[in-house]
Amino acid sequence: MIRTFSFGDFVFLLEAARWTLGLTLIAALGGGLIGLGFALMRISRWRALRAVASLYIQVIQGTPLLILLFLFYFGLDIMGLRLPAIVSAALGLVLYASSFLAEIWRGCLESIPRAQWEAAEALALTSWQRMRHVILPQAVRIAIPPTVGFLVQIVKNTSLTAIIGFVELSRAGQLVNNATFQPFAVFLTVAAIYFAICFPLSEASQRLERKLNVAGR
Amino acid sequence: MSPAVEISNVRKSFGALEVLKGVSLNVGRGELVAIIGRSGSGKSTLLRCINGLERIDFGTIRVGSHTVGRDAAGLRRLRQDVGIVFQSYNLFPHLTVEQNIVLAPNVVKRLSRSESSGIAREVLAQVGLSDKASAYPDQLSGGQQQRVAIARSLAMKPQVMLFDEVTSALDPELTGEVLRVMENLAKTGITMILVTHEMGFARTVADTVVFMHQGKIWESGAAADMFGAPRTAELRQFIGSALK
Numbered sequence: 001m002i003r004t005f006s007f008g009d010f011v012f013l014l015e016a017a018r019w020t021l022g023l024t025l026i027a028a029l030g031g032g033l034i035g036l037g038f039a040l041m042r043i044s045r046w047r048a049l050r051a052v053a054s055l056y057i058q059v060i061q062g063t064p065l066l067i068l069l070f071l072f073y074f075g076l077d078i079m080g081l082r083l084p085a086i087v088s089a090a091l092g093l094v095l096y097a098s099s100f101l102a103e104i105w106r107g108c109l110e111s112i113p114r115a116q117w118e119a120a121e122a123l124a125l126t127s128w129q130r131m132r133h134v135i136l137p138q139a140v141r142i143a144i145p146p147t148v149g150f151l152v153q154i155v156k157n158t159s160l161t162a163i164i165g166f167v168e169l170s171r172a173g174q175l176v177n178n179a180t181f182q183p184f185a186v187f188l189t190v191a192a193i194y195f196a197i198c199f200p201l202s203e204a205s206q207r208l209e210r211k212l213n214v215a216g217r
Numbered sequence: 218m219s220p221a222v223e224i225s226n227v228r229k230s231f232g233a234l235e236v237l238k239g240v241s242l243n244v245g246r247g248e249l250v251a252i253i254g255r256s257g258s259g260k261s262t263l264l265r266c267i268n269g270l271e272r273i274d275f276g277t278i279r280v281g282s283h284t285v286g287r288d289a290a291g292l293r294r295l296r297q298d299v300g301i302v303f304q305s306y307n308l309f310p311h312l313t314v315e316q317n318i319v320l321a322p323n324v325v326k327r328l329s330r331s332e333s334s335g336i337a338r339e340v341l342a343q344v345g346l347s348d349k350a351s352a353y354p355d356q357l358s359g360g361q362q363q364r365v366a367i368a369r370s371l372a373m374k375p376q377v378m379l380f381d382e383v384t385s386a387l388d389p390e391l392t393g394e395v396l397r398v399m400e401n402l403a404k405t406g407i408t409m410i411l412v413t414h415e416m417g418f419a420r421t422v423a424d425t426v427v428f429m430h431q432g433k434i435w436e437s438g439a440a441a442d443m444f445g446a447p448r449t450a451e452l453r454q455f456i457g458s459a460l461k
Contacts, residue, residue: 119307122268123321123373124296126289133320137311 005180010189016172017193023158023168024197026090028151031097038102040131043109053102060099066160068092073164089161093154100150108143109135141212148205152198169193221246221377221408222267227276229262236262238432239276244377244425247406251419251440254429255455260412263429264379267410268299281376297325300370301379304386306362308354314341314365315350318372326373333372340368344398360391364398371402378402380411396422416459420444428452 041053060068072088083091112135120130162171173190177183222244229237236259244250252260265271267278269285269292278285283295309317318340319333328336341347344364354362363383370378380399384392396418403409403422413419419426419440426443428436428451436443436452447453 115303115305115307116309118270119303119309122270122296122301123369124293124325125321126293129324133324134309138309141311 002181003179005176005182005185005189009176009180009186012176013169013172013189013193016167017169017197019166019168020155020158020170020194021197023089023093023161023166024151024155027093027097027154027158030090030094031101031154034094034098035101035105038098039105039109042102042106057099057102060095061103065092065096065157066163068096069160069164085161085165088164089158089166093158093161096157097150097154101147104146104150105139105143108139108146111142112138141209144205144209144212148201152201155197155201156194220244221248221281222410223277223279224263224267225277227263227266227273227278229259229266229271229273229275236432237266237273240429240432240434241276242427242434242437244408244410246376246408248424249403249409249422250411250425250427251423252410252412252427252429253414253416253419253455253459254435258429259432260429261381264301264381264410264412267377267379268296268301270301293325297373298375299377299379300373300375301381302363302366302370302383304382306354306359306366306386308362308366308369310354313351313353314346314357317354317365318369321369322372336372336374337368340371341365343371343402344368345394358391359387360394363387363391363395367395367398367402375407377408377410380409380413382412382414384413384415414459416444416456428455430455 038053038056041049042057044050044053069088069092072083072091073085076083076088116134116138117130120134125133158168159170161168162174167175169190173186177186180186220243222242224240224242227237227240228235236257238259240259240263242250242263252263254260262271266273267280267285272287273285280295280299283291283298285295286292308314309320312320315334315337318337319330322328322333322336323330337350338347341350344367346361346364346368349357349361349365354365357365367378367383383399384395387395392415396415399409399411399418400422411423421440423440425437426440427434428443428447428449430451436447436449443452444456447456
């Protein structure tokens with residue numbers, strides 16, 4: 001029995017959008033933390049650390065997110081480790097995001113001239129103090145646009161978790177459409193909700209950039 | 218009294234290229250030594266070895282009670298006593314002038330904010346930039362930036378100051394203001410070693426002039442003798458071309 005697209009369906013979509021937001025948040029925080037670790041490893045003076053980070057980044061970046069999700073959900077299940085869909089989705093997204101953020105941030109860190117390291121070194125700062133007070137603050141400013149750009153990608157990529165049974169925004173849209181058969185109205189609404197999530201992100205990025213440019217240089 | 222800096226038989230190669238071929242030099246306390254020579258003669262490398270920015274392959278360098286070694290903690294102790302100013306200033310662009318100056322006193326020496334900002338006022342007055350404390354580096358001229366870089370080094374109260382071609386990136390008029398600051402600094406009795414192309418400055422302000430050629434100290438002596446009566450053909454030729 002086909003019904004019309006109602007306010008109740010809209011609320012259902014909004015509720016599903018919370019998962020989209022939640023997964024994005026998990027991917028951003030987890031991926032950011034791990035990604036920062038790998039970015040620092042990539043510029044380490046120890047060859048072994050650089051090699052490990054490089055391998056990790058290349059393997060994860062070379063694997064489609066969809067396959068990562070499959071591996072963590074169905075793959076581990078066959079190996080006898082049954083993870084809840086939320087854990088599999090979080091793992092896949094965190095790994096995926098970390099590999100890209102690591103490379104984005106490595107580039108930003110390396111774009112700070114050698115002379116800045118040297119000047120800080122000559123002032124007797126430890127390598128951590130150099131990173132913390134001289135390199136990171138300059139790198140962060142450069143990192144904002146590409147990082148936010150990538151986060152917007154993540155927002156949309158969370159839709160892939162539908163494949164392991166996760167009802168996030170896209171999957172919810174599909175379900176509502178199956179019941180109402182009003183694809184134009186339903187998917188336009190879904191698109192609008194995605195936009196409502198991504199637009200403030202881009203806006204905030206630009207504002208942050210301006211603020212750091214004026215006050216922090 | 219033991220010398221402030223004692224360099225003995227230092228060798229240093231970059232790959233197959235040997236840039237320092239057994240250099241020995243003693244610098245007394247309060248002495249101002251100017252190192253001159255062509256590009257590629259090894260003078261900047263020698264300077265950078267003194268605070269461990271370059272590692273030597275052979276020989277020893279002592280600065281006061283420090284021996285320049287390889288361990289990070291030892292190098293940090295050394296660098297608290299040896300300041301260096303670079304050709305390209307290398308100020309931290311995201312920090313104000315005052316923040317540039319107090320960074321090392323705060324995080325390395327762990328001074329309180331009031332102590333370090335007191336030092337900042339003092340060193341800024343010394344380089345004549347008291348009114349620029351809250352400016353950012355890119356709001357200053359090259360000469361002003363270099364004076365801030367000098368102040369930043371002085372804030373650590375070093376015993377020895379190294380200057381690596383600090384006026385080479387500056388216009389002639391800006392060069393003058395930096396050289397005046399260095400001249401005043403020399404009067405405070407701090408030990409200064411500078412690599413320079415400013416022959417006039419080396420001649421009038423330096424106690425000792427060292428001429429480097431092909432990775433060796435070719436000739437050294439009192440400034441007046443070096444410029445007035447060079448003993449080697451290489452120095453004569455260098456002075457001739459430098460003063461042209």
